[in-house]
Amino acid sequence: MSQAASSSSTSQSSSQAPEVYSGPRLEAVNLSKRYEDGALALDKVSFKVNPGEIYAMLGGNGAGKTTTINLFLNFIEPSEGEARIDGIVAHKDPLAAKQKLAYVSENVMLYPNFTAIQNLDFFAKLGGKTDYSKDDYRAVLLRVGLQEAAHNKRLKGFSKGMRQKCGIAIAILKDAPAILLDEPTSGLDPSAGREFIRLLTDLRSEGKAILMSTHDIFRAKEVADTIGIMNQGVLVMERAAADLKGENLEKLYVQYMAGHAGSEQNVETIN
Amino acid sequence: MFKIILDKELKEIIGTTKFAITFGVCAVLILLAFYVGARSYQSSMEGYNASVTENMRQMEGVTDWANIDHRIILPPQPLAALVSGVSNDIGRTVNMDVRGELRPEGSRFNEDPIFAVFRFLDLEFIFAIVLSLFAILFGYDAINGEKERGTLALSFANSIPRDQYILGKIVGSFLALIIPLMIPILIGCLMLPLLGVPMNADSWLRLGMVILTGTLYFGVFLTLSVFISTLTQRSSTSFLILVVAWIFAVLIIPRTSVLAAGRIVDVASVDEIDFEKGKYSAQLFNENMAAMQSWTQQNYQSDHRLMMEGMQAFRTEQQDLQDENMRLFVEQLNEQRANSSNLRTKVAFSLARISPTASFSLAASDLAFTSMELRASYQEAASAYQQEFAAFMRSKNVDFGGEAYVGHGAPVVVEEPEPIDTRELPLFAYEQPPASEAINDSLPDLGLLFMFNAFFFAGAFVRFNRYDVR
């Protein structure tokens, strides 16, 4: 990270309330979402993500992972409960909340007619970072593993993995205290996946709070501090990764997905 | 295999909301065009009848054939309401005179400029503009859209020959679009006789040919769209290209080529011609005057009666000579203008035919007999009638030689003379040439449209055989 980035982060913190917030970075409190068609997508989910912590939400399609992230971003409003970022309630003051969030979405296309640098420049400015130079962008792109030759190419010809790297670079540039990642590893090849894990641990060591949704049990186990398993809108399990060291996470996952935790037989039948 | 693709294409198009919306819009417009066309034919017919009656009425009570003010009027063309062409721009009334030039006056747009502002919503307009857009809308993503959706790769994971696929695609979408469109068109055609448009076999043939031309024209835009879609990888690109091509073909090329031809071929303006004619006429008049003057000087006779008689005879002789000279001069000038004007028309229309829309419009107006031919034919009919009229007037002993002598003095109170019988006047009946002639005229354009179809079809075919389906 360049000097410019760190200086702007200090200016940001100085503009905050004088009283330093000491609670969790990201907090879901009884978060529920019922859609207009009556479907309950999220049912009283509560969890916390502290600074320097990676929280991995595991779950199948439609488990409620993306809904949770959308609630933090106020793309949808909760039917009940609150999503808080640094104590700010997302649906009450969305603009303030979003200042503290960086977001990497699944399968982002970005602007196909812009080059990688142009895309970064635009989103960095949107995130309030106006003083980056081209070199900063290049540095970040190299950091996320995008080769120099691609920096000034339009995104039209980029592969899914290359676009994903740009997306992560955008999140890094925003230098927000909390990062939301929606299926960040989908579509990445194994080596890119490893590189991504390295990046995440770097960010954690910088004190970011990271909430990621994923189906990738192995990566979650590798990097997460806390793992939550969701099924049909309910957070069915939440354990510290350290506690799971000896356990077979795959088995646990399949059990919870079936909705019969602890029953070995059911796991068998599903298999 | 071809049948499967054809079947899928038909189902895929007809089942969509996109089709429902566009079809609804087009159906409403087509029916509206037929209805409004029939109504406007009726009202022009009423206007025409009123003018003819009025012309006759004005002559009633006139006692001398020399004093009549006779006009002939061009009756409305039955198909003008569907393909208006230039029928609203050309003069429809000719003031009849036994000699001299005839000039049709009083175009509909001159009388009612309000209709000129936005022009008409006729069948030709709907084909030329709305249906061509409609064709683009359904063809622009024919190939690259399937690729974007991944269905192209999926289809070719089966053993499908490419030529059959593209053939099925084009034929299928053409049939899926044109068959439903025929429904409102046929209903519209049936409405015509019910709404009082006199349709004879000739008019039906013309109308049928107009619809056939329209179908061919629709095909041009459909095959063009498929062709462009095989040339590009992304449907948004092909759409942009097609919109620009459409703007040029429909709106720009026809107009610009006519205006360009106006620049390339110099045609003397009507006023310049009038100026030449006037100058020559004045010259003749002066010569005539001088001749009369010298005649009176040379042939002075003391006998007043003999003097006047001789003068009269000489005057008539001079007058005839002057008329003849003038006629020759005018003929020559008019021919010159007609020649350069024809050349201009040829250049303009050849240029315009780069665009299939121009070919379609020209063919349609040829078929409906609302093209420039209409004016030429009317002018010809009027000249022919002039001969007839002149012969009739001579038979009534009306002399139009020169200025009539205007007597001063007391009105002579005489017995009221018998009023003339206007029924004696030869009737002007305008007959449009048979449909076969119009069809002959439109054949080159039909051929051109067919060529466009074949060309784009072949292009799509060749390109698709090398298309990267991944």
Place this chain on the structure above:
Amino acid sequence: MLKVLIEKELKSILQSPKFVATFGVCSLLILLSVFIGINEYRSSVAQYETASNWVDQQIAEATSFRNLPTKVYRKPDPMQIFVSGVNFDIGRLSEISVEQDIKLEQSAYSDDPIFAVFRSIDFTFIVQVVLSLFAIVFTYDAINGERESGTLKLVLSNPIARGQYLFAKLAGSWLGLTIPLLIPILIGLLLLIVYGIPMTATSWLKVGTLIGVSILYFTFFIALGLLVSALTRNSAVSFLLLLVVWITLVLIVPRGAVMAAGQLVAVPTVAEIESQKDRYRADAQGELRTTRNLRYQSMMEPAQGLAESDRRAFYAANIDLYTEESNRLQAEMEIVIEQNNRRVNENLRNAKAEQERLAFLLSRVSPASAYQLTAMNLGGTNTSMKNRIEDQMVDYRATYNAYVARKWQQEQDEQAALLAEQRRGGGAAGGYTYAGSGNQAIDSSDMPQFTASQESVAEVIQASILDFGLLAIFTFIAFACAFLAFIRYDVR
């Protein structure tokens, strides 16, 4: 923040093939239209000058004021370069004579119908049809396209108010279209100066206003594009909807409204009008004949029963009196007929105005007609152009006829004096001069000239203010609705 958003929109538009296509097409078309317009204008000026010179020459060569008929021509106005309106549809000239009504005849299109086949191409047409279409191509995927590519979520994960975002979209597209409009039209205006087209201050003002109205017009379509894009999830759907709306607004509503008004309000045909006028004239003439005959009989009454020579003497003594009386009656009749003609024309005009009012009222549902109507008002080539010019010609006709009548009287007096002198001098050699060959050309230097009055700036503004306001309202409503729709837009 707004600046960043607008900057990105602009950058994204300027780099897109859409913009390249728009810029290319617009530059080509606008320059072409101005170039063609200038040439058309110049050739109509040449034509106008030939015609008026010919008329002047005829008058100069005329030897008598007796019933000197003439023609007046409509002078071309440089505004026709930008807005041809009905310019080519209505007649170019009218006969000016004692007997005939003023009637504009010989439209450019009836002279050369080839130009009517595909009609003309002017700046207004390009803006009305081409630019509005491009405005839609620019904005149809403004919102839903970003949703589809996932960037909408990414953008809104930043602290950006939605109103700001929408406004940036509007501003970006607006600039992206204004540039392709302004650059070629400014070059076109330079062309006007280079070609030495006589533009008055009012004309410049009109052109300026026209450009302003044009920009407002496509702003509406940008706002409409945003609205539909914010109402739909899928960009293919929004494009289809917009295209249908565009066809309806630009191509169907204006034509449909005029045709509907034509069906709803009956306007008497030319034949009916002529019939009314002629009947009245015939009646008046019949009446005049009867009165004259009665007058003649009563005046000549005393001569009844006199001897042949006395009768001739009485007749010679009274004939001037009768002629005078008869001329007075004739003149009175002409006035009455003229009044009736005016009334009939007035009625026709009222019916037409009624039809027009309805047609324009209906067609103003579409901003495209509001735009065209303002443009034509500004260009002076609107539907009232014919009436306006005919009115001016009617006024001129009155002046002209009065002048000619006065001059004719003067001429007669002079001739009478000349004749008397000749009689005294014992007659000319030979005694015969051929009638009409009084070879002396008349002096027509003080003849009134026809000059069409120019509209004042206030009139120009007044004529366009209604439609201008209407366009502004349309645009505002479309944008407000787009805003409401976008506030509730599901960005996922």
